[in-house]
Amino acid sequence: MIDLSTMQVIGWVIVGATLLAFALTSGFDSGIGILLPFIGKNDTERRLALNVIGPTWDGNQVWLITAGGAVFAIWPTVYATAFSGYYVAMLLILWSLFLRPVGFEYRSKLPNQTWRNNWDIGIFIASFIPILIMGVAFGNLLLGSPFTFDPIFLRMQYTGSFIDLLSPFALLCGITAIFMVITHGSAYLNLRTKGIIKTRAQKALRMFAWLYIIAFAAAGILIAYKVPGYILGKSIASINDPLANHVTRQVGAWMNNYHTYPWTILAPITGFIGAFFAIITAQANRSIWPFLGTSLIQIGTILTAALSLFPFIMPSSTDPAHSLTVWNSSTTHHALTIIAIVAVIMVPVIFCYTTFVYIKMWRDGPIHEKDIERGQHILY
Template structure:
């Protein structure tokens, strides 16, 4: 037997669907509070010293946290090439805006303290705000569009096409449901950033973070519930009506898909997946209460639980669909027809099994070393050695 055949093709596809979710959730749990802190910076910190305190809560860790984003993109490219091609083409301007905003973050960290000018530093503070708020919003908008279906088609040789005028396609992404999903994402990460600041700061900065985070948590709860009701009442779901060939070729056109009913019918077919939205609501609610009560470690953990539940609920609700098509349902990409080859998935899994524990161990060690609060005294004493 060939080595890679020890694990069946259909199981490898399922494993990599799960690993993709792990990478995306890992990015949201770690770099999510970095983005939240950046978006909160102009509002929780008054004066240069307080803003330096806020920046230095994430300054030592943001680069490592962003690795999850790179890993997620790399995993999509290697494990799900049709998904990479179709999604990055359809969301080109959105991805460009995300990357432009993320580029502002390292530049802001490095250049902010190079000059003492208040105007100079204020400008970079707002750049850090953009670097946090814009990606947090756009990621949610993208998820909202995926749930509605993306307007792409596939030719016979599987080339993706996006019919229609370019400006119309871009403006079409900014539809009401997608914007609501963007608000869910932004408010959730603002809450997450506030939970991090509650843990890492003290005094006035901590108090402001708690107040803003409590409001953000309430907004996240309300909009997540509204998005769920909207999804069930007004947005058609996707269903495979032809026999599923889980170990077949990666050709979406061989699968017959219809767009009818509701996404929420998945909860009738697989009732156990209701645990995901339940964890989402529970985590956000407990994090919001923790912010209001002034708790620190538990608040951050509950915030992570809420984010985990929200993202997992999207993936489990859509399964086995990864990227449905609104204009050509038969072109929709699923777990069973959009992956790389059997051998590629197996080799990638071996590499992941070796290196993922090393990454997690190193990340845990870094956070242990950097444990503790960032104080005004520390920032003032170390001067130019900190951001």
């Protein structure tokens, strides 16, 4: 039987995999939603952008639910702490996401241009706000979250406010996430469209890829030389005991894993290589290669954050000793084993049917404005 600590790392991998799946799929959905009011100069062009993601956007959102379910199943203490402490932020994500399904379904029901423009703004909000807040959340994980635990009943007490989450570094992480998904969305438009939208998407891809490189590098410099990181003592805390940690804070501590395990430097390198590769191949008017490059951006960025934090999941800025780690916040060994078995069976199944859906959606090739004009009454 696999030992508990190994199963805890496997659980960490499972959560990371669901977040990567969300970034790779819903990332380009959100990027196109953010670009929507700007990349389309008339109603036909905007409908073209919407119908690029129309058949698959709702299925891609399932990965967000899956990620939340994985956190709940694998790290119940983290789930309770995050959803209680970040309650306002979670509600903002939820409320903004309400606009997405109704925006897609009702936008083109009326021919009135004001009606359609308003729904375009709603889809923009439903794409921009969740990604910004998620990026800010990752920034606050690196800074540490203001919470502590009651030493008798182990009840979590959140000692901050929503405004406290909006620090300059956290906002930089949010902006980096915005640039990341816009670049990904631009690459998908470049892959799936023809004509003027494809040309504009290539320009947007090159511009936002450069902005991503600058923001990602700036965040890395701050993490190395400005932001205090957390160091876990040698003794591993017992399961479900967030008070048994020995944690210290030190500027540059988030770089320790890169010194201890030099191979982890491949994560940020992957992000930068993906951005440069996307820029070069978009300039060469390629279709699939820029999308592969922006996919590397998603993978490299999320892995950089995850590997920098490990083994921490939610460090506590109020009392570092109460930080939540992979070792002290997981569910039981039996539950982790069942979750791992389900993941091994279901992930390949999900991958296969998702691949099948995209192959079917792509069988007719890229779409053009003329396709939208021919399908006025059947398309989004």
